[in-house]
Amino acid sequence: MTMFGFLGGTIMAVESGYKVWPHPNPEKIYNRLSDAKWFLAVRWCDNLSTPAAIINNIGELTFINQLVLKMGEDNFLPLQYRLEVFARCLPLLPNEIITYELKNPERSLEIRGLEIDSRYGKVALVTESLVAPTLNL
Template sequence: MGNTIGIMFGFLGGTIFASEGGYKVLQHPNPNREYQRLSEAKWFLALRWCEEFPTAAGILNYQGQLSFYNQAALRIGEHNFLPLDHRQEIFNQCLSLPVGTTANYSIFTADGRSFRTLEVMGIDIDPRYGRVAIVRSL
């Protein structure tokens, strides 16, 4: 990669910059790591974002699958973190939000008590696949 920086911008608490050879993320542990696609650099920052939360967090795709989840979500279990019957509604909520804004989603028990409150944020990582939802327990 040359010394000329063409584009520099922030994404999910990180910084991506581009020049002739590709994209680099300033927060990457390997300062020489270069991504050929912008979406790969964004994906790295999305994973990093989820890993930093002490509570359960993950990335929900349009198919209702968790593409990634952190250690806290692993400890409680993927289905306890995001029950299957709530995933499509959670994802649909992210579609209605402006990019980068958050909304809360509550999961209730059978008797109507709030079981878990989640923060949902819709982000665009790769235009080939559409929006994903970053979800974390509050």
């Protein structure tokens, strides 16, 4: 039996696939490991108290939480920064976080690289940093 933690949840291999805890439907079985990981990644973003999104390799925001929905995707992460933010996730090790400073609007983002599906490579988990950027005077 294989069991491991992933973004605040647990994935367990069962005979017919993968179960995830916690899950609103305890009987739910995912056929693919990547589907179980995706569920936990979305849940992780959705439960944050700061704006958060998942960015894919072509710069799309494939998931946004309610705070990003309210503020607008372009206000959270303007289109011109998305590919660069994604590129910053590529060399990151598991659990490694880097900070990315946006110039306009002036804010800090935290970037994590995450391997959900080996067929597609990493995605970037991006959250607004609670630490305000320092002003260069």
